[in-house]
Amino acid sequence: MIQDKQYLMIPGPTPVPPAVMAAMSRPIIGHRTDEFADMHKRIVERLRIVFQTKNDIFVLTHSGTGGMETAVANAVEPGDKVLSLVTGNFGERFAKIARAYGADVEELQFGWGNCVDLKAVKEKLSANSYKLVLATQNETSTGVINDIAGIGSLVAKTPALFLVDGVSGVGGIEIKMDEWNVDILVTASQKAMMLPPGLAMVAVSPKAWRTVESNASPRFYFSLPAAKKSYEKWNTAYTPGVSLFAGLDAALDMMMTEGMENVYVRHRLLARATRAAAKALGLKLFARDEYASPVITSIESPEGIDGDSIRKVLKKEFGVTFAGGQGILKGKIFRIAHMGFADKMDVIIAVSALEMALARIGHPVELGSGVRAAQQVLLEGDD
């Protein structure tokens, strides 16, 4: 295996395009400058297109989990009743953060591999009064997307705020923050946004802002009112990751050039091709077609084979890295990200390497049959 030749296919950090790397390699600029303010304004204006919102969007220097904590720290006070819609590891994390801030969290578990069932949400909302409802747009631990529009329309009929973890989805899967009644939307740099880790983006609706302003929980670095004060002058409250901002500026250039609709079509196409390949190889998909993620495909390891042993061969012989299963799914599934800077050939690489790894560990596989199924989908093209 040649040094340096690697194919990273995990759900973040994801590969970074050369144009973004080049932008981040430019000389560091001071953050209290017109140059930074211009860039900051340009970034927010285009993030609004990605988020489909008129709201303020705060670009904060921490990872996605910091973004989720920012949402919670500014909306939760001890004793608040919170409904957390859980479909996997990241749903559980959102609930855990809310609990860390003293919320009285009710976890509505849909089971790992399932999506949020709107009927169950409706029942909960009509029988209880919540201050917040938490949901995950794209549950990377299982490869499932949730119906944010559907949940949003239910929550909007109540006084509750709707907080959405869009960390692994936004930029690769359509979201319409305003139309879908999302009150706080969180995403991060290192997934579909095609950047290294280090930035979170948090958008806040006017309805949420009233709660944020009156919130009495302890917060300093995570304070949205502090962020807002600086944001109004296109500044930041604390030192921003200026090179990551430059990278985000370049990544948004790329996304606007491609067009967001094309970005979404591309991700759906890659997911369909990957899923068709897995089926052709006789492998079981962990998530059902109806709610399968466009940015990550989770596949069950064949009976009697530890998913991590497949991953070891993939990495060692072919330089290809898939993600493993998390928590209760460890060893039972593996996950292929096609998220952000990914195209048709990445699916071919993933599938072809998977075929060879399965053959190498003695699992019966018809070489090329998964690739063929993927090729057929890729040739049919857009959905």
Place this chain on the structure above:
Amino acid sequence: MIQDKQYLMIPGPTPVPPAVMAAMSRPIIGHRTDEFADMHKRIVERLRIVFQTKNDIFVLTHSGTGGMETAVANAVEPGDKVLSLVTGNFGERFAKIARAYGADVEELQFGWGNCVDLKAVKEKLSANSYKLVLATQNETSTGVINDIAGIGSLVAKTPALFLVDGVSGVGGIEIKMDEWNVDILVTASQKAMMLPPGLAMVAVSPKAWRTVESNASPRFYFSLPAAKKSYEKWNTAYTPGVSLFAGLDAALDMMMTEGMENVYVRHRLLARATRAAAKALGLKLFARDEYASPVITSIESPEGIDGDSIRKVLKKEFGVTFAGGQGILKGKIFRIAHMGFADKMDVIIAVSALEMALARIGHPVELGSGVRAAQQVLLEGDD
């Protein structure tokens, strides 16, 4: 097609590894410094391992053609009898350069797609007296390698100097300059050496050096005696491409880490996989197995299909660039480079994209069948 996602598979310039890019991004250093001299010495010591020689190796700031001209300008005087062994476009270029310096060049043509026939060379050498014999190690225009060891042993029995164009071969295909009796060996940065274009490397045997010193042809930038004078203090006669030197230093680090024997095995494996795939797809290989290049595979376009139309689909739909045919082969063949920074997955990308492009333009193809043939070779591994 996502912006920036490109798969360059032409025989130079070839993709540059990130470690080499990073080295070239370091601050520019002055060339009259100890730092440069240390780097220069380190580079030459390791190039000697690649060239398998004890000779001086001059790293010159121009492209491969400049390297070929350097060899000629220092060895040819008007009226010199030169035998040029021609197997394609680059063999013709070597002859053309010799003619530009007034040589009386006899072109021994073996036909595009064939290799040099040693019997014909032997006959020529016994019937004539030449000052120089010119040969191409790897003829990229046709995807053929020539038997440099065999030619060298014939030339060594005569007073002639043996000049070898190793531009597209050295670093990817074994060469033993000293053992194989090569007198001047030329290569360049942008092929198997994994660098951007801009450097040529020219090694000179003691036998050649006597001719070089007494040569009366006009030469200044290409003067090897001028280069030698500076080289003795690990300096250069004129301003060297310092960032390309830094890149070469890093590329040699990579090659030494992988081990040259492994580098050669890797290239042979990629060639065998590519050829097996072409055969499985019912395509005709342009060069025969016995003398097929390990770094580039030339494939005939199917009857009635212009190779350039396949290449257009490949580029537009899949971001994959193959080389076309040159000169008399324009439109008749296409060429897939697996040269330098290339690994198993690059073959899969090339073959899979080729299958899809053929399907797209209506040529009957069993999707995945070429990939399967390549996978089988890749799984069998080293030869």
